[in-house]
Amino acid sequence: MSRIDFQTEPGRYRHWRLRFDGAVAELLMDVDPAAGLFEGYELKLNSYDLGVDIELSDAIQRLRFEHPEVGAVVLRSAKENVFCAGANIRMLGKATHGHKVNFCKFTNETRCSIEDATEHSGQTWICAVNGTAAGGGYELAVSCDSILLIDDRRSSVSLPETPLLAVLPGTGGLTRITDKRRVRRDRADVFCSTEEGVRGKRAVEWRLVDEVVPPSAWEARIRERADEAAARSDRPRAATGVALTPLTRRFTDDGVAYGFVTIACDRAAGRATVTVAAPAGPPPATLEAARSAGFWPLQAARELDDAILHLRANEPALGLLVLRTEGAAAQVLAHDAFLEAHQGDWFIREVRLYWKRLLKRIDMTSRSLVALVEPGSCFAGTLAELAFAADRSVMLDGARAGDNRPPAALALSPLNFGAYPMANGLTRLRARFWGEPDSVGAAQARIGAAIEAGEADALGLVTMVFDETDWDDEVRIMLEERASFSPDALTGMEANLRFVGPETMETRIFGRLTAWQNWIFQRANAVGETGALKLYGTGVQPSYDKARV
Template sequence: MADHNAKTPEVHFHRHPDHYKHWKLDFEGDIARLRMAVQEDGGLNPDTVLKLNSYDLGVDLELADAVQRVRFEHPEVRCLVVTSVTPRIFCAGANIPMLASSTHGFKVNFCKYTNETRLYLEDMAANSGVKTLCAVNGTASGGGYELALACDWILLPEDGNTAVSFPEVPLLGVLPGTGGLTRLVDKRKVRRDLADVFSSLAEGVKGRRAVEWRLVDECVPSSQFAAAVERRAHMMADEAKLTHPLRAGPGVTLPELECTRAADSYRWKYVTMDLRRADRMAEITIHAPEAVPANLAAIRAEGASWWALRCFRELDEALLQLRFNQPETGLVLLRTKGDATKVMATDHLLSEHHGDWFVTEVRLLIKRVLKRLDVTARSLFSIVEPGSCFAGTLYEIALASDRIYMLDHPDEPNHVRLSEMNGGAYPMANGLTRLQTHFLGEPERVRQVLSHLDPFSAATALKEGLVTFAPDDIDWDDEVRLAIEERVSLSPDALTGMEANLRFAGPETMETKIFGRLSAWQNWIFQRPNAIGERGALTCYGKPQRPEFDWRRT
């Protein structure tokens, strides 16, 4: 099998609408239109032909960029219409030859990223007040229908042909793994028996039956389709204005993040990442702001260079670099550096100006980046040393880690701090805060630690359960070294599974089911001979041979 990573050059993550290859993004009043027009020979891997609006990572990077830019750069937008330029084809889903020729690791990370992007669409609709309308103006199969499922309203033309479908099980021997199965029954509440029929029917369901089965919201004759899309888009935009009246004024442009690269390091302004390849680990250091804006006007004047936004955009990119370009990095040490009082002051601004749309968007972006950290399949250790600033929002990074090591130094002060931002601004996928998840067995502790307004010394933090270990200066070096050496010696697969199981205690949500159940099953199937063996269904797709299955059920 060809090695996708071997053939694909390093992935770069910056995208801009002026240079989109696969989408057209237009604005008109309070409506934005995002139209898919995938360029067949524009794949990240030059050997991939992206037929029938099928997508690879590059297509999804543009989609995620478009959603992000609508949120920050176009506060006037209240409804995003997702549709296609290609006649009779909405989207055929993920490109199968690309998947079939990719490494397991790439497949997993590709799916994870596309899952995150679809969740961002839903996050935008729920929290930013930009409703999403999917105008399925042609065949929507697999990932194409999954994209539609991530929108608030799905409109289908009734022309006797256009269908939505999940052909993965019958044709490819894998799952509609980008949230498809989960959204059918959890979000749209399609009856499970009908969902079963739908998901094993390659040709899909069209017209009125698609509405009856709740697969789409509305179906209109083709000749009235364009008008119905317009009408519905305006209706949704008007509703969004009522529920989210605050979005207004000029937008904030998101510039490309500057990064200085060396062989083993990435240096953004506030985030640095150093690779220790021989040890299969990386160190990410997050720097506190040098100064804090005085008020809302100053925040607006800083725009995308405001520390709270820029720092987390940088961290986001660092995580993507890790996932796609540094597959052998198994352990990440997370550090912070700088003046904790400035982080606390920033938290105060984030909390005080919650009513402002831009501040809200920044909070939501931080929430998403922290979630991306939560589902990053690398061991995460936070290292709290003198000079660090694990305070408030940055303490969430420690809470997202698998372990927290804090140096209890007799001479050098070393503290962690909590702020109001730890009390609910950044819910995890399970709907709880990181503190609530951390103290799932002692819920009263959450209030206790949040009401503790002073900094926590190492001893107090250990006593209060805020850190895992607090060795003193004599033990510190050895304790940390041994923990690292032990960690990187363990099976990477077992660690991925262990961490994913321990990180999300508490209730299930659609989101936890997507990452914890759908993705896990998909990743299992992706490893099985029935999918990727020599005669597996995924391997055989598009080839002359038919799949041959090992019929034993587990």
């Protein structure tokens, strides 16, 4: 199978079009049925596969970075009488379990990024449902801030997965209707088991949509809503965007080299080492000079994001990711200071929000994560979050013989204490210290200091500390042992331990909903030879094993 590439740009889109009119942008879904990512299915009725979602994700990013003038985004379909039919069922029927899981995870992250744009970026997403929105199509709509449904007495919204496909609306649908749209749960039960869905007034009464609009008022009402939202935005109308220029990447058999990020694969050991390099110099002198794709925090984030997505989609057998950093911690901290000083600026805000989402993506990655904190590393501020995201972090105490670099040190910045909350709403340090809240304060008191192994251990910022004598053996044994465990058990164990404390809509989506969906995806009732996904489209009814589990 060829490599799935997560990089694209509007000139290459097959499925989406962007239109701009002042402070309002329109993102039109117009899926090319013949341009599926794989062979063997057609993307009819604006149904989507991973390729469609990669473009959507790209469009969301570009709207944020390249269009500061845009305060409202209208998501709509360019096809008549159909908004979106959801994930392509034949694609799901043919896909491996691993692909389905990865596909759903990515689409969920993309939906969350739409919500993040509305909530934090001053870019309010409005969904104009001009036709049938079924399953994933409606899930796309509920990720927007508000939903307008055309009242032509035929367009409806529906989540027909259970009656039709024997799976769940797994892209947040089940969660968002109750947690976000606050649909009463018994009505949600009716809605989710009614194949044809709900339209017109009832859709408003049940809070499934915000408003139904007759066709004659449709365009004007959309524009009115969009203008209102745009007027509330704090984004600067006159600013110039920052072009997300193509990443420089070099793929080899043994890994990928980006500007600041490298992936080195060790297939025999079943692991990849991901190294992030610090910026070469200080941050730009001015905010204006920072506005480019080469601004270290932005470039590093884009590269690391692509690296993680690449590993998830294309290197499933590398179950262990070793996280490393290298370079001058001082420069990382200087960039953090720059991000902190200019946090009111729209672009800097976007960069910080991007790191927040990227770090969440790492949290959600079903690989064992081990951070190695060694001399020459720079787990400082924003990059220290990588160590806090890891399942374990191991730090070398002192220096190695013959290495004249100073001993390994961690460093904290203000960004570790609020800028990058996890899906559960906690900072990684608060989550880490869930049972010892005072430790957060103790760490906070050391912002800016070079925290060497002994102190890091005492503060609880690392898992284990080894000196040079033990390091090589201990690390080798730990990594080998980790790689020997069942990947399924590890995935489940890690996903449970990473997210302590409170539930949020997001953790419910990635935890409860996703876990059930991934279970159902393994069951014969869905994917067996007579399961609903396998038989969909053939006209043959599935036959279910009726025993409840």
